[in-house]
Amino acid sequence: MSTPTRPAPGASEDWIAALRFDDQGLIPAIAQDARTGTVLMMAWMNAEAVRETVRTGRAVYFSRSRARLWRKGEESGHVQQVHDIRLDCDGDVLLLRITQVGGIACHTGRERCFYRGLDLSGAQPAWVDQDPVLKDPASIYGRPDPHGH
Template structure:
């Protein structure tokens, strides 16, 4: 996606018909850093979110908790510029290759949402934080913000 496309509705949306949305009209979308390959986050998209992402070249997801479109970075400023959109072999998962503006994809102030790993050494399995907070979420969202997970994922 070197430049945002301007798909029309109707027959010109055959590309959208290839997507297999679930019974709630959603499809999982994985955001991956286009340069490093790091998986930054996973969120949900509905058809409108996919259309707007294609139209604008910026990631738009569907927030299940807010029941509306969620333009990534609308509160934090950490938008995602989309370079490529891939569809998996079954047509039921999207991969967005993006540039993460500001270097923070997670609402916790980290580079990525996948910042914990399961430690299997020495006893019972436990989740261990692997990635540092790059910016305090209170600074990003304001001290009264409860930091809900906007994507509802």
């Protein structure tokens, strides 16, 4: 897959104006494995994160908990190389088709953040882990859970 075409410096930003950010200046972004189609994660982007993602070809998000840009993989090394960016019909959700370096997108050490499934077989519905931990988060981040969950 090829890298997205970068806008020329000083180019019009009509492409950014087409995005419908929420009242906090954010837009949801879904990261999807470009090869398999697996949805890996969802994060938020502000206009600066979108611009940097387009400029560098690597996924950059806005961390609401840290209140700053979050360059995916800045701590873990598990960067996301962006191949394609799509905008939904309403202009309010982005889809990033990416290659996940290292095969781990989730801070829990799993391939994807959507690793829990709702089990309806018991008396009460329950969330059940369905995907294995590929690497212990402590060995990635030097602490058990970088998000404190």
